[in-house]
Amino acid sequence: MERFEYIAKRCVKAVFLIVLIALLNFLLIRMAPGDPAFVIAGESGSVDPLFMAQLRAEFKLDQPLWVQLWTYLKDVLQFDLGYSYRNKAEVIDLIVARLPATLLLTGTGFLLAIVGGVLLGAVAARTVGRWQDSTIGLICMTIYAMPLYWVGLALVLIFAGWLEWLPAFGIGSVQPLEGWDFIWDRITYLTLPALTLALHYIAVYARLTRSSMLEVQNQDFVKLARAKGLPPLRITTAHVLRNSLLPIVTFAGIQAGNLIGGSILVETVFAWPGIGRLALDSLLVRDYNTLLGVFFLCSVMTIVFNLIADVVYSIIDPRIDIQK
Amino acid sequence: MAQPSTHFAPYRYELEHEMNAPLTGHSRREFLMAAGTASALMALPPGAAYGQQRARTLNVVCHPEPAVVMLGLSQQAPTQLVGGKIYEGLLNYDFDLNPLPSLAKSWKVSPDGLTYEFKLQENAVWHDGKPFTSADVIFTTRDYLPKVHSRARNNFSNVEEWLAPDKHTVVFKMKRVFAPFLGAFQVGSAPMVPKHIYENTDFRANPANAAPVGTGPFKFKEWVRGSHIQLVRNEAYWAAGLPKIDEIIFKIIPDVAARTMALESGAVDIATSFDLELFDIPRLQSNKNLVRVDKGGEFFGRMGWLEINHRVKPLDDKRFRQALMYAIDREFIVKRIWFGVGKPAVGPFTSATKFHNAKARKYNLDLKKAEALLDEMGLKRGAGGKRVTLKLLQSPYGGPWARLAEYIKQALGRVGIEIVMESTDAGAFAQRVSNWDFELTFNILLQFGDPALGVSRSYVSSNIQKGIMFSNTMGYQNKRVDELFAEGSATVDEAARKKAYDEVQDILLDEVPVVWLIEMLEPTFHNRRVKDVITGSIGTYDSFNRVRLDT
Numbered sequence: 001m002e003r004f005e006y007i008a009k010r011c012v013k014a015v016f017l018i019v020l021i022a023l024l025n026f027l028l029i030r031m032a033p034g035d036p037a038f039v040i041a042g043e044s045g046s047v048d049p050l051f052m053a054q055l056r057a058e059f060k061l062d063q064p065l066w067v068q069l070w071t072y073l074k075d076v077l078q079f080d081l082g083y084s085y086r087n088k089a090e091v092i093d094l095i096v097a098r099l100p101a102t103l104l105l106t107g108t109g110f111l112l113a114i115v116g117g118v119l120l121g122a123v124a125a126r127t128v129g130r131w132q133d134s135t136i137g138l139i140c141m142t143i144y145a146m147p148l149y150w151v152g153l154a155l156v157l158i159f160a161g162w163l164e165w166l167p168a169f170g171i172g173s174v175q176p177l178e179g180w181d182f183i184w185d186r187i188t189y190l191t192l193p194a195l196t197l198a199l200h201y202i203a204v205y206a207r208l209t210r211s212s213m214l215e216v217q218n219q220d221f222v223k224l225a226r227a228k229g230l231p232p233l234r235i236t237t238a239h240v241l242r243n244s245l246l247p248i249v250t251f252a253g254i255q256a257g258n259l260i261g262g263s264i265l266v267e268t269v270f271a272w273p274g275i276g277r278l279a280l281d282s283l284l285v286r287d288y289n290t291l292l293g294v295f296f297l298c299s300v301m302t303i304v305f306n307l308i309a310d311v312v313y314s315i316i317d318p319r320i321d322i323q324k
Numbered sequence: 325m326a327q328p329s330t331h332f333a334p335y336r337y338e339l340e341h342e343m344n345a346p347l348t349g350h351s352r353r354e355f356l357m358a359a360g361t362a363s364a365l366m367a368l369p370p371g372a373a374y375g376q377q378r379a380r381t382l383n384v385v386c387h388p389e390p391a392v393v394m395l396g397l398s399q400q401a402p403t404q405l406v407g408g409k410i411y412e413g414l415l416n417y418d419f420d421l422n423p424l425p426s427l428a429k430s431w432k433v434s435p436d437g438l439t440y441e442f443k444l445q446e447n448a449v450w451h452d453g454k455p456f457t458s459a460d461v462i463f464t465t466r467d468y469l470p471k472v473h474s475r476a477r478n479n480f481s482n483v484e485e486w487l488a489p490d491k492h493t494v495v496f497k498m499k500r501v502f503a504p505f506l507g508a509f510q511v512g513s514a515p516m517v518p519k520h521i522y523e524n525t526d527f528r529a530n531p532a533n534a535a536p537v538g539t540g541p542f543k544f545k546e547w548v549r550g551s552h553i554q555l556v557r558n559e560a561y562w563a564a565g566l567p568k569i570d571e572i573i574f575k576i577i578p579d580v581a582a583r584t585m586a587l588e589s590g591a592v593d594i595a596t597s598f599d600l601e602l603f604d605i606p607r608l609q610s611n612k613n614l615v616r617v618d619k620g621g622e623f624f625g626r627m628g629w630l631e632i633n634h635r636v637k638p639l640d641d642k643r644f645r646q647a648l649m650y651a652i653d654r655e656f657i658v659k660r661i662w663f664g665v666g667k668p669a670v671g672p673f674t675s676a677t678k679f680h681n682a683k684a685r686k687y688n689l690d691l692k693k694a695e696a697l698l699d700e701m702g703l704k705r706g707a708g709g710k711r712v713t714l715k716l717l718q719s720p721y722g723g724p725w726a727r728l729a730e731y732i733k734q735a736l737g738r739v740g741i742e743i744v745m746e747s748t749d750a751g752a753f754a755q756r757v758s759n760w761d762f763e764l765t766f767n768i769l770l771q772f773g774d775p776a777l778g779v780s781r782s783y784v785s786s787n788i789q790k791g792i793m794f795s796n797t798m799g800y801q802n803k804r805v806d807e808l809f810a811e812g813s814a815t816v817d818e819a820a821r822k823k824a825y826d827e828v829q830d831i832l833l834d835e836v837p838v839v840w841l842i843e844m845l846e847p848t849f850h851n852r853r854v855k856d857v858i859t860g861s862i863g864t865y866d867s868f869n870r871v872r873l874d875t
Contacts, residue, residue: 032751032752033748033751033752033755033756034749034750034751034752034753034754034755035751035755036751038751038754038755038758038793039750039751039754040391040398040400041754041758041792041793041794042750042751042753042754042793043398043399043400043401043750044398044399044400044474044793045399045624045769045770045794046399046474046475046770046778046781046794047474047792047793047794048474048477048478048789048792049789049791049792050474050477051472051474051477052791052792054472054528058528086391087391087392087549088391088392088528088529088533088534089534094549097548097549098549098550101550153581156582156585157585160585160589161585161589164589167591168582168585168586168589168591169575169577169579169582169586169591170551170552170575171551174552174554174573267578268578268579269579269581269582270579270582271550271551271575271576271577271578271579271582272550273548273549273550273551273576274550277550277578278549278550281388281389281578284749284750284751285391285750285751286751
């Protein structure tokens with residue numbers, strides 16, 4: 001019961017926070033020089049005053065700023081993200097069309113990263129000081145030091161350019177496919193970008209897991225388990241790993257909050273039609289409503305995942321009292 | 325060489341799969357074959373008359389993603405690339421900018437230049453099956469375009485009366501002589517739109533903007549934002565036997581390295597130099613699978629220049645501007661920064677624009693002359709050899725423009741002009757240039773083939789309009805220039821036009837309102853298997869109705 005009360009309180013706070021963020025987003029975006037009409041003028045090669053006036057009227061930019069702000073906040077509270085005048089589409093439709101692609105990419109990357117990272121970290125911690133540990137350490141440091149987009153390009157060059165095993169970019173074949181063909185097609189397209197995204201985080205999780213496990217490994221309850229004669233694998237998984245999970249959950253919570261907006265580079269390199277690119281493109285062309293919509297979604301995601309992480313803490317480690 | 329998917333056009337898969345070793349055993353190979361065949365069948369248009377033949381798919385790079393593909397509402401480059409296949413204009417233009425038939429099969433101009441008569445293609449139909457008639461032409465040029473299209477608004481404001489003697493004849497009666505009128509019917513300048521869909525609607529909010537209906541050789545099928553735009557063959561196209569391919573897929577690839585690789589690997593068939601890094605061009609040229617075509621783009625006549633704000637001292641002094649002309653090496657810019665993709669600009673008219681005077685005054689690199697002019701102005705070298713410090717607002721387009729800015733800083737530094745760089749993005753750039761908030765900057769202007777369509781607007785004083793991009797943002801004023809540009813557009817006598825434009829070029833070359841740098845070319849790179857890609861002066865914005873694929 002206490003847990004539900006806590007969650008309810010956090011939700012109420014979250015609503016205020018989201019409105020505040022929406023307000024800040026709106027003002028920050030408007031502080032950037034240039035407006036959508038100027039961008040379109042720059043792209044058109046030729047404009048006249050009537051064209052500019054028509055655009056500003058269509059985009060509702062001819063109203064005073066505070067009226068625009070009021071309209072926006074009112075709409076947001078009714079979960080109406082507005083209309084993208086540039087794209088001639090509802091913002092929510094634009095986002096919903098892009099969301100599955102991003103979630104597929106970041107979700108796969110997220111899972112790969114956690115599973116791979118924790119596995120590598122656990123092996124490293126078990127073999128600390130030996131060659132396995134040093135090799136894993138070296139690999140992780142190398143991966144961690146390489147920029148994400150560069151890793152992406154290198155993978156494309158190797159697997160799409162030289163070996164021609166996997167497609168270089170895109171989310172799937174344009175030709176309509178069904179059933180297993182469709183799934184296999186999507187997997188081939190997903191592999192490289194998901195791997196690129198995961199590699200960086202694998203290194204982070206591996207290092208977190210290793211250091212956290214080393215700390216736990218020498219505590220009394222582990223010694224006791226060993227003295228009892230439990231098999232080493234069971235000690236590692238049930239006693240050491242479980243008690244080392246807290247920092248990993250913390251970090252996973254942060255990464256989960258970035259599931260929507262955190263893959264701009266990878267989406268760009270792989271021409272992946274996701275939310276990150278929608279945000280970047282919208283920023284460059286000053287598509288205010290779309291950009292605000294993505295920001296709004298990202299802020300909601302961050303708040304929700306932080307909350308989930310806090311609740312998961314208390315499940316993994318009952319000593320933690322979530323109300324404090 | 326195995327393709328684990330049918331990402332590339334199915335034809336390629338079927339050609340190659342036999343010689344490929346399977347990746348992971350027999351079952352995988354069978355699976356691949358099944359996938360290839362299935363998709364090839366599905367990609368065929370319903371009721372295809374091609375029997376066993378595979379879909380002939382053309383893949384084209386589209387960058388950046390357009391905002392809309394309705395060509396009447398937007399003249400952005402990617403909109404023209406895609407929209408140019410869906411919509412058509414009355415005319416097209418050859419490489420020397422002579423009109424060619426498109427939706428108009430013939431035309432007549434009266435000797436006094438006041439009456440234009442067009443005969444339309446009789447079997448042209450809209451993609452929804454309704455016939456294309458003179459009523460559509462009148463609606464487009466009288467009611468539709470003047471509401472939404474700045475350039476068309478200006479061009480068609482010269483028309484007094486629109487007449488339709490029959491269903492396939494249109495007559496424009498002019499208010500006054502407007503010499504470049506025959507140049508106003510290119511698909512991007514005046515795309516024909518269906519009257520039955522747009523009449524009495526809010527043009528900008530019409531649902532047909534999302535699923536465009538034109539007369540072109542390709543019909544809109546699908547747009548997956550962020551991924552691709554798919555067009556399919558228009559079976560009812562007015563030209564018999566055309567188009568020669570079944571579908572075009574425009575692939576939206578935001579990263580330049582990915583675009584280059586897509587072209588090299590055959591994943592896309594066509595890209596232009598604007599989609600690529602210029603420093604990759606020598607390598608692409610040596611690729612045996614690719615063909616480089618330099619023609620196409622003459623109609624636009626893109627000119628890149630160093631823009632000067634005449635409201636800022638000492639930029640108001642023509643001696644200073646001449647010194648800039650002398651201090652910058654245009655050959656170097658073309659060779660080293662643009663990798664030969666362009667020509668040095670020698671004056672206000674590009675060499676492809678009508679009435680370009682090749683014999684006019686030339687500025688060559690001459691640092692001594694530049695220094696002498698600056699000395700004469702009294703701008704002596706001070707501490708550290710500096711005469712004056714100016715701000716250069718960088719172009720937001722990156723790539724060669726960033727390198728150009730570095731070169732200009734260095735080149736002008738040699739004659740004692742210190743440059744401070746300001747960086748920006750597209751939105752801020754357009755705002756600052758439009759509002760005259762700059763000292764020096766770069767700009768790209770399109771000349772649209774005729775001085776009266778694309779050149780005069782930058783120099784006539786009536787076009788000094790704050791807040792308007794591509795107006796006379798320099799603030800240059802000269803009465804004689806105003807008069808001469810007016811004379812040049814108000815007569816159909818070619819000799820009289822030439823005389824006026826020769827004099828205007830002499831004056832502008834003396835007063836140097838901007839520092840002309842480069843005539844930008846847009847070479848197209850296409851896969852060897854594609855034929856007849858560039859057939860006219862609008863390059864890849866053309867309808868592609870003749871494009872063929874070798875199979």
